[in-house]
Every structure is written in C-alpha cells, then in structure tokens.
Amino acid sequence: MLSRNFRKLSLALAFATAINHPMPAMAASGSGSISVGSNVLSVCLVFGSTIAFGSYNMAQLDQTGSISVICTFGTSYNVGLDAGSGSGATTSVRKLTGLSGDTLSYALYRNSGRSSIWGSNVGTDTVAGTANGLLQTLTVYGRIPAGQAPKADIYSDTVTVTLTY
Template sequence: MFTINKNRVICATLAAAMLASGAPVMAATATGTLVVTATVLASCTVVGSTIAFGNYTSSQVDQTGNIAVLCTNGTSYTIGLDAGAGTGATTSVRKLTGSLGGNLNYALYRDSGRTNNWGSTIGTDTQAGTGNGLIQNLTVYGRIASAQTPLAGVYTDTVTVTLTY
C-alpha cells in the first residue's frame, strides 16, 4: 500500500509540474505617453577686434578688423556700428582723437571696395545675417583718407558694435 501511495504521489507531482510548466502565463499590458519638451531660446553674442592702421604719413591707409558673431541656429540679426567717441564724429566720418589733441578722420565699410558705409541704421547701412550656431566672422574694412594734416601723437577711437536680433 505504501508503494501505491508512493506512486500516486509521484504521479500527482509530475502531473502538477506538467500543468504548471505547460500552462501559459497570462499577462496584461497598458500603454501611456510621456511628453518630452525643450525650448531653445534665441541668443547672440558679439565681439569686435582691433583695427590697427599703423603709421599715418598723409597717404591713404586701408586696414581691416573682425567682428565675431555667435547666434543660435536660424536667428536673424543685424550688426550696426556707431559713430565712435570722437567729438563731432558721424557714422560717415568717424574721428580718431590724438593723445596731444587733434583728430584724424577715418571711415568703416561693409565691403572690400570700401563703398558701403557701415553705420547703425537698420535696413540702411548695417550688416544682416542669420546665425548657424557657429562663430561667423564679419570683416570690417577701414580707411584713413589721404591729405590730412593731424598733430603728431597716438590716435584712438572706440566704436560700439550693436547686434540686434
């Protein structure tokens, strides 16, 4: 009798194991969404270099400088240059001021032929562009006209670069 019960227990155990392993496990699923957002703000920075004309001997002197612009990709901008700090200066006739007095007239242009004045009136004499997320270098073309008779000395001016976007 012990053998019959033992066989029954073994058969019942095997049957239970087969049923448990062969039966598919029923699982339920549900779905939802996860909203992900980001905002990219338009931003720009600008840095101007030095335009060093060197020695002036009453002959025309041409020199260039650089404006580095960094704007968010797709951001439209304009670059304007003011008249500078020289007394009586305009955006057409800027004035370097001498360390011992006097002025030395000069001009800044947007093109290498030095025909397009670089001023500060948007849509008239500024430089427009569109940012690409990388540094963009713009050349400033400077000229000191010939036949001026300034006092001896070191001449300087500071022009403000305005980036509008």
C-alpha cells in the same frame, strides 16, 4: 505501500496532464505617456578686434579689422557700428581724436571696395546674417582719406558694436 505508489502515480498523471494542456496565462497591461520637451533660446555673442592703421603720412591709409559673431543655429542677426566717441563724428565720417584734442577723419566700410559705409541703422547700413552655430567672422574695412594735415599725436577712437537678433 500501494497507497503511496498510487499517490505518486496520481501526482505524475496530474503533472503530465498539466504539461500537455497548458492553461492560458492571465496578465494585464496598461499604457500611458510622458511629455518631453525643451526650449532652445536664441543667444548671441559678439567680439571685435582692433583696427591698427599705423603711421599716417597724408596719403590714403587702408586697414582691416574683424568682428566675430556666434549665435544659436538659425538665428538671424544684424551687426551695426556707431559713430564712435570722437567729437563731431558721424557714421559716414568718424573721428580719431589725439591726446591734444585734434582729430583725424576716417571711415569704416562693409565691403572691400570701401563704398558701403558701416553704420547702425538695421536694414540700411548694417551687416545681416544667419547663424550657423559656429563662429562667423565679418571683415571691417577701414580707411583714413588722403590730404589731412593732423598734428603729430597719438590718435584713437572707440566704436561700439551692436548685435541685434
């Protein structure tokens, strides 16, 4: 029995010594890195509304429409308008064409005073902007000048909007 008690006492002393004198932990560590990246592309969309002049009675007729642009934040862009599909049209004098083939002249402008023609030459007669990441609306100012004597008809034109970015 003494031997058994001695063994228990020896184990207890060894345990007490280990607790009072801890051994240093042996651990190792390493480090590395990973690459993280992304590409954000410039993307733009453009939408145009109808400019409905209504009935023309030989007096000047003004109306507005809009072009909406949405691009990736920070993207620089230019919005241009071509001459339209009317026969003989230019960006300065566009042509609404009737079902009979007759035309009615009109113009599209970049400003409310209707003094700056909206054309298609980037840096000259287009509208420039920088995207804020939200839908941005540009006003198109239209005018049919007074003094034209068109035949009674339904007149229309299609103008292509070009967004350069």
